[in-house]
Amino acid sequence: MNPRRQVIFVLVVVPLILGAVATASVDDAQSFALQAAEPYVREGFQVREDYWGGDLAAGEKKAVRQQLFKGNEYWFWMGTEVRHARISVHIYDKEGKLIEQPDSWQKGAFAAAHVIPTSTDSYFIIVSIEESPEERTHWALVYGFR
């Protein structure tokens, strides 16, 4: 490859490839979150098209703030494409009190939290990568209601 082509390759092609890889990983994480949601769709939960996503280091947590409405029932499903990762999702009210239902669960690359809000308000959904073989682990969070 001549020097000019090498420069073009480094400046144009490499970033495109890296971008594509990053996008694919987030998409895969979303795919996992949707997989966790699938059985609940059959129970009448409407899963939103929009979702949250990103990447976190092992042991790192982040908070998603979301408006919930009293009268509805919600599930939040989290997924990652990293096979040996262990992730979790939990729901807290504004005062920091855990308010999820006891059937909330976590298992490897999947986790889900169930909440029946007792008031219409903003809530905090805490997403966490508990363990992961990767330096950064992609995650996605989707939610559904009925």
Added chain:
Amino acid sequence: MISVLKINKWAGFALAVIGFSVQAAQAPQHIDVKQYKKVEGVVVPLPNEVFGALNKLGPVNWKEYVRTEKGANFSERPRTALLLGNVIADGFIAVQAQDAPAVKDIGQRVLSLAKGIGVGASITPHAKAITEAADKRKWESVRQELDRTQSSVQGAMNELQDQKLSQLVSLGGWLRGTQILTAVVSKRFTQEGAELLHQPDLLRYFGDRLTAMPEYSVPVVESIKRALVEVRPLIDSGSKPISPEAVKKVNEITTRLDGEIVTRQ
């Protein structure tokens, strides 16, 4: 765009292996939420999320709120974005009313508006799916396609680096949803219905977004900015319940804004 069909094979395999032999989640009973870094993205609730909660409080005559007038077209992109969100919200109202002709009209109107701001290509398959599902009276499919429509419009806008227009679509939908919520609750006041208005963080979010788009300072956007300031104390009453007067006032404000969004002035 999310579709259950997008689920990859590894995800399916992994869940099959797990077989839902899940373990109970261990989590602290209390946390200090201020210590956590926040995820920046905001997912604005769709109107039907509020409408679903309203339905549980008693029967609502949704047909009363169906609107299918074509209305004006605008050359200003922020106005079209607001109107697009407003019309998608009308689609959710028509689904509640199970009004197939209205749903089909609204689907075509959404397509026309999306074309007007250069994102029609991403909407065409959804408009077709909305019409087909309405013909078959598959209301759950219509609802899902409306959600996909909004998501696709916003995705296409984001690809065009028009995130601000995308936020205006959400705002247009939220305002129309809030107008209908307050109309329903005003007609038959209940404390539970009024409580559905308690959305101060969303109001703050929209206010911040509008402040960050000085390039879109068309009159209707300025009106909305002022109105959000007016609405805030009405719906964020601390420990006091939201009063019937506050609900009526929010309805007046959102009805006025709706008029500004849908009509040429």
